Amino acid sequence: MRCFSNTWLGPRAVVALGAAAVAACVVGGGSVAAASRPADTTPVDAAIRQWVRYPSTPGHLSAQAELGKRLFFDTTLSASKRMSCASCHSPAHAYGPPNGRAVQLGGPHLDRAGTRAVPSLRYLDHTPLFSLDAFTPGSEDAEYEGPRGGFTRDGRAASRQQQAAIPLLDRNEMANAGPQAVVAAVRDGPHAAAFRQVFGADVFAHPAQAFADVGEALAAFQREDPSFHPYTSKFDAVMSGHAGFTAQELRGYALFNDPRKGNCASCHIDVPGPGGRPVPFTDFAYAALGVPRNPSIPANRDPHHVDLGLCGPYRRDLQEQARYCGMFKTPTLRNVATRRVFFHNGAFRSLTDVVAFYVQRDTEPGKWYPRAHGKVIPYDDLPPRYRGNVDRTDAPMDRGKGAMPALDTREIADVVAFLRTLDDGYSATAGGPATHPDTNAVRGATTAP
Known part of the structure; x- marks a missing residue:
């Protein structure tokens, strides 16, 4: 039974009608064919042979984006000559890490650990410029003001172009000595002729501009290639009337929106953006959540190191x-179930534990934080003088020690079931996610952190 076709059933309707009433409309809805992608018949260099899941249609990308695609997979752009952008941003893993490490290894010998978990590069299209005083369109909190926008986990990059420059030069990542080293690698590498064709015959005579051009080519690839914004999740299929939530997913969807329960949608916006933009599942804003310190990050062995x-x-x-x-x-929650570590420091390895942390962080702090001298140390990854910044006013994080958590065990499982509908690659005809690496990645164990 289908109650709508090619229309968007908003989250407020789910909450207002209730799970039972809406279930009759959406559970067991129609089918949606998996997105078809033509085979890539163009020659590729050995450096980009891993480009198998998301080949672009010949002629679909601009010359600049095609160049950026090749640079994205080019290991010669790293000091080690063994690391490319795709090493940490794998297209087979929703442009996130291909492994379960909290932080990735890089440097000249691929033996230097980073300090932050690598984010996905998908769904960055509508990221606004960074602002310290911004209103978030679509937010449930009409009075919200605060930091918003920018690229990277701290918003310090103003564009994809600037964001691309960071790993190229970071000593723990691709570890080039400077912009000139990157330019020299392109000049002496397999894509020099294409680079000259796109940016000018004398481009390498101007290293500063050539380095900026490397970033612009990488940014063009991310803007233009559909694999960075496929919108092929079950959620998208349901909202267009081509699939249906299960009863559990529907319950999770209602909890996701309920301001007294999960309240996830207050930050992970699940309504279309300005001009009908697809649902972003983020407000691009910032929050202090008090995530536990992750001892598996080598930098954290130094008690004075704080992020x-x-x-x-x-x-x-x-x-x-x-x-x-x-x-x-x-971050956006799209493809969140493909992740194997969570939060900026990779402190969690289970999506179930992530949701449980939100609702039990302050009601059962001993479950999440270490003890010292017999006392639990909450928010232990922040110096004491900053712990007051941690959000304790917004549900579900507005309850004190010993209070009843906003979600019980079954409700946590329901929310996780809904979050799994945000993975790309859904095929209703196959009865679930398409069988390709980004939705069949390890979902995370249910062990405690």
Whole structure:
């Protein structure tokens, strides 16, 4: 039975009607064919042979984006000559990491550990410019004001082009000595002729501009290639009337929106954006969540090492703004179930534990934080002077120790079931996610952190 066709059933309708009433409309809806992608018949260099899941249609990308695609998979752009952008942003894993490490290894010998979990590069299209005082369109909180926008977990990059420059030069990632080293690698590499054709015959005579052009080519690839914004999740199919939620997914969807229960939609916006943009599942804003310190990150062996997000150590312009310390950007939840580690420091390895942390963080702090001298140390990854920045006013994080959590065990499972509908690659005809790596990745164990 289908109650709508090619129309969007909004989350407020789900909450208003209730799970039982809406279930009759959406459970067991119609089918949607898996997105078809033509085979790539164009020659490829050995450096990009892993490009198998999402080949672009010949002639679909601009010359600049085609060049960016080749650079994205080019290992010669790293000091080790063994690492490319795709090493950490695998297209087979929703452009996130292909493994379960909290942080990835890089550097000249691929033996240097990073300090933050690698985010996905999908669904960055409508990221606004960074602002300290911004209203979030579509947010349930019409009075919201605060930091918003920018690229990377601390918003320090103003564009995809600037974002691309960061790993190229970071000593823990591709580890080039400077922009000139990157330009020299392109000049002496397999794509030099294409680079000259796109950016000019004398491009390598101007290293600073050539380095910027590398970033622009990578940005063009991410803007133009459909694999960075496929919108092929079960959620998208349901909202267009071509599939239906299960009863459990529907319950999770209602909890996701309920402001007194999951309240997830207050930050992970699940309504279309301005001009009918597809649902982003983020407000691009920042929050301090008090995520536990992750001892598996080598840098954390130093008790003086702290990652304060907006106010350092990588972002330097807000270091004196104490009220922003501990804040990180809210990521999109699209493809969240393909992840194997969660939050900025990869402290969690289970999506179930992530949802449980939100609702039990303050009601059962001993479950999530270490003890010292017999006392639980909440928010232990932040220096004491910044722990007041942690959000304790918004549900489900508005309950004190010993209070009843906003979600019980069954409700947590229901929310997780809904979150799994946000993975790309859904095929109703196959009865679930398409059988390809980005939705068949390990979903995370149910062990405690």
